[in-house]
Amino acid sequence: MTTIDPARTELQPSEPPLPRRSTGTRVTRAVGIACLVAMAWLVAFGLGFSPADRDQKESVRILYVHVPTIWLAYLAFVVTAVSSGLYLFTKKQSLGWDRVAGASAEIGVAFVAVTLAVGSMWGRLTWGVFWQWDARLTTTALLFATYIGYLAVRRLGGSHQQRAKRSAVLGMIAVMEIPLVHFSVKMWRSLHQEATVANLDGDTKMDGIMLFSLFVGVIAFTFLYVWLMLHRTRAMAMEDMLEDRGLDDALVARRAEAAAQQNGAQ
């Protein structure tokens, strides 16, 4: 792990800029505040203003969190796929796309974990089971596993370009895998109509205030996603910058070593 020498305050013009102290800026502050406000609205509407459901009673309120998190997770994985493609197929192959892909995948995985956890709570409360092997849940679980694999591959090490290329290719493969998984699971579950008591995947009919609460939930979590993305991509950029700076320092050190050995030999 390389560290910046605090004594170095002079920067040569050719050197990369020093990383900032934090990833916060006016934009992130604005987004953060918007997120907090939206979350407050969500709490107000979700717990207060919206009524209990006729069938599910109070447990319907969990859906105001559960549904937005899975939608945002899907969005996050789409962003990963698109930025993977952009990294591979644009001429410049800018590492920025790779960072977007990686950050989005991390956040997506976190959101899916929340979805699965919250969803199983909802399932337990409403239908008495934590889990059900229906099409949507199963696909979500496999999605989760797939992107954990993606994150593991990102950690394999090597230079930034190697990591980027590897991850981007894997990201595109995941894009291919997901529809295959989705359709096979759908076929799996639609053929034999297991007599389920009711629709377990949260497609409750919502209208009026309940729909509005859901909408607020989506807005709030979208702000959260954006806020997390901004911070995470900037933090990754700084990590990369730190490593590059480390490379420059290491280069200087290695050349000095070479010179010293030369002088010693002479």
Added chain:
Amino acid sequence: MSPAPSPSSATVDGPVIVLDDVVAVLGQFPALAGASLTVERGEIVLLSGPNGAGKTTLLRLCAGLLPVERGTATILGFDLSTQRELVRAHVGLLGHQNGLYLDLSVRENVNFWGRTVGASADEIHAAMARMGVAERLADIPCRKLSAGQKRRTSLACLVARRAQVWLLDEPHAGLDATGRDELDATLAQAAGSGATILVASHELERAGNLATRSVEVVAGQVTALGDKK
């Protein structure tokens, strides 16, 4: 992918290997910290230097296995930053590992490599004969060979593959005196037939007879030690 363009389409009059201030990294460590080197066709260049100096990295870079982090590198006219795949067909690397399938016999290994470039049975046999593995050793599984025999088998694969540039990392290690002499004779002959050879070795004195030129690799950079004829 279309077959690699033959060297005749590359600039073969000029130097075969040109490295200009090349930086290569292993993880985040700059194994090569600005190495420059020029090698002409038919030369045998010795890379000497202490452990950890970057000799292996330099060879692997020339083989197209490592990306060029900074600087420029050209082999047979192909730029290593953009045309790594095209370089590879003409380059052979004999590193710490031999690149052999240990369960297969010598003949089967050389056969495999030769046939990937469409070499005829005669060419393959000739390659094996040149390396002295055509008779006694031909059908022995490589697992049972000595280090030197494996080394020679690997070189036979290089010849069968029609590699123009040979990158050898400590080829003399583990060989007895006879083995080393034979290896040197083989290398000299190969260079005479137009192969360009880079040899990384600790052994200055021995390689002194072999090499046309010596350079020293120290802490990721290359310094010339002058011509030795």
Added chain:
Amino acid sequence: MSTWRVARLIAAKDLRVERRSKIVTNQVLPFAGITMVSFAFALDKQNVLDTVAPGLIWLATTFSLLILVQRSFSIETDDGALDAMRVAGIDTRAIFLGKAMALAVQLLVLEILLLFAAVVLYGEAIQSSGPVLAVVLLVTTLISATCGLAAVGTLYGGLAAGFKGSETLLPLLTLPAVAPVLIGATKAVESAVGTAGAVVSEGWQWVGLLVVFAVAFGIGGSLAFGPLIDE
């Protein structure tokens, strides 16, 4: 040398290595057999075994796939042969196709053995109504599932080869990816043997899924393999 011919060379080489070393025949096939026996210990009711036998066959195949892939790439990393192939500039699509073909052959042998084991150990039998069609279904299922498994295995095997922790990375990547094959192949075999009243005609849509999967990973894999094994 066309990609196809080089791929055949590589497949032949892989199979020749196996013929010499006999690792698959001496270790992997017995492993698969023992897995089938272990299932019987864990699921001790005959009627349960009957019903789940098709699934167990494909479970055992999937686990054995992981071992086969590890083996396929350990011969390459043993003495740096994969590196040597990269240095030699051999078309990575050819490497992918060649190794996948060899893997497919070994997998097919394994699956036939497992079918046989299921007949012997679990009492499975082909559908009595329309046995010929059932056999055709069975054979097409075997072939299409094998191609898909071989493609995924080779792709991720190449990626994981030579990295620390590759033994655990390979299952993590492979198992979610082959879930469609596990589902489809099980269902198709259930139709072929008539589990729980399944009829042969139901099996063909699953074969369709398996074929799509095999084509997708065959093409995607040959494109992705090169970048994934590169440094």
